[in-house]
Amino acid sequence: xxxxxxxxxxxxxxxxxxxxxxxxxxxxxxxxxxFCSEQGPARFAAIHKVFGASNVSKLLLHVPVHDRCEAVxxxxxxxxxxxxxxxxxxxxxxxxxxxxxxxxQAQVMQVKAQLAHNLxxxxxxxxSSSRNHHNADNNNIQWPGSCHNNNNINMGPAxxxxxxxxxxxxxxNYMNLSNISPQxxxxxxxxxxxxxxxxxxxxxxxxxxxxxxxxDEYVMTCPPRHSRKRHSQTDLSELQALxxxxxxxxxx
Amino acid sequence: MNSSRCxxxxxxxxxxxxxxxxxxxxxxxxxxxxxxxxxxxxxxxVGKILHDLPVNLRAEAAESLFKEAxxxxxxxxxxxxxxxxxxxxxxxxxxxxxxxxxxxxx
Numbered sequence: 405x406x407x408x409x410x411x412x413x414x415x416x417x418x419x420x421x422x423x424x425x426x427x428x429x430x431x432x433x434x435x436x437x438x439f440c441s442e443q444g445p446a447r448f449a450a451i452h453k454v455f456g457a458s459n460v461s462k463l464l465l466h467v468p469v470h471d472r473c474e475a476v477x478x479x480x481x482x483x484x485x486x487x488x489x490x491x492x493x494x495x496x497x498x499x500x501x502x503x504x505x506x507x508x509q510a511q512v513m514q515v516k517a518q519l520a521h522n523l524x525x526x527x528x529x530x531x532s533s534s535r536n537h538h539n540a541d542n543n544n545i546q547w548p549g550s551c552h553n554n555n556n557i558n559m560g561p562a563x564x565x566x567x568x569x570x571x572x573x574x575x576x577n578y579m580n581l582s583n584i585s586p587q588x589x590x591x592x593x594x595x596x597x598x599x600x601x602x603x604x605x606x607x608x609x610x611x612x613x614x615x616x617x618x619x620d621e622y623v624m625t626c627p628p629r630h631s632r633k634r635h636s637q638t639d640l641s642e643l644q645a646l647x648x649x650x651x652x653x654x655x656x
Numbered sequence: 657m658n659s660s661r662c663x664x665x666x667x668x669x670x671x672x673x674x675x676x677x678x679x680x681x682x683x684x685x686x687x688x689x690x691x692x693x694x695x696x697x698x699x700x701x702v703g704k705i706l707h708d709l710p711v712n713l714r715a716e717a718a719e720s721l722f723k724e725a726x727x728x729x730x731x732x733x734x735x736x737x738x739x740x741x742x743x744x745x746x747x748x749x750x751x752x753x754x755x756x757x758x759x760x761x762x
Contacts, residue, residue, distance in 0.1 A: 454705075456698045463696075463732065471733045478737040482724060490705060491713045494736045495720040501743035508750035515757045522761065 420444010425457060434464050438476040450483040663690040668699060677706050681718035692725040693718075 418429035420439030429436060435457075439448050451460055460479060467475045485494035492499075664678035665671065667690050672679060678699075682690040693702050702721060706714045728735040 454701065455696065456701050459696060459698050459701075463728070467732050475733045478733070478735050481737055482728075482735060486705075486724075490709055491717045492720045493724055494740070495723050498736060498739055498743065501740060501747065505743055505746045505750065508747060508754060512750055512754050512757065515754060515761065519757060519761055 417441045420446075421448045421452075421457065424448045424452065434461050434472075438473060447480055450487050451480055454483040454486045455479065660684065663687045664694075664699060667691060667694060677703055677714075681706070681715055689722050692729055693721045696725040696728050697721060 417423070418427075418441060419433055419436035420441055421435035421444060422429035422433060423441055424445040435444075435448070439445075448457075451457075455463075463479065464472050464475060482494050485497070489496055661672035661684060662676055662679035663682040663684050663686060665676060666684060667687065678690065682693075697705075702718075705721065706717060709717050724736055727739060731738045734741070
């Protein structure tokens, strides 16, 4: 009994490929499972025109049996694409998709820069207000938004950023804070970023993007409020100095 | 013996005529180019494809044939389609990321 997918074997009707080629369909015909006798000839015609039966047979023989069905599908797709567009084939589709990817990635970078810009503006406001609080009471500094879910930027992103930086420094070593420069701190809190934004020549926005990326990670792991009281005045002032240096770099 | 045979005629071990259809697009300094397209398409099919096109489009066609053949040799099962699928996924990821970041800005 001939299957619906392939009808080779020599006993029944030939498979679509052999029908097209007008040859006897062998029992072990490589095309038989993938080209039925009804619609197979039409499908095989394109493949034969572009690739040739011999070349396709060799391709299929080099592919594991369980992958041959997908190989036939993709070969048929490429053959149809080449017949439709003899110059570019399916490569034109690839070009179009690559351009779309590049465009979207540029847009992602743009909105990230916009987000970073918003955060810088907020940080400017937060640092000036936190400076006033710091002078009043060093042991009771509030870090708004630092332990909250960072999905809501409006809950104090600047505080979240400084909290994120603080938690990162807590992981490293509080005694070395005096040696931290803005660049080294950015390097230390850089996390894997799949967007490849490190190629940006604007170090400031890139740095802010990295800090924003890191703040997404570190805000959730900031130390509890009671441990912050153990932070020395020197540590806190170092963090604030770092924030101020970053803002100055932005203004230069 | 013509010492400046194109890569196709060198591969096919034949004399390279002055009007060889392959020679402008498969120079002798890059034998891999013709080897790939010959392995996937066959010299006869490549010749027919190029012959049916206007002369000003043959270079692009040869280049795209080489690219397709390269993909097929590198990825015997999926060929170019694998690349297309991967690009679709990249587009989807980028669109999701864009929507996420825009939602945060808003």
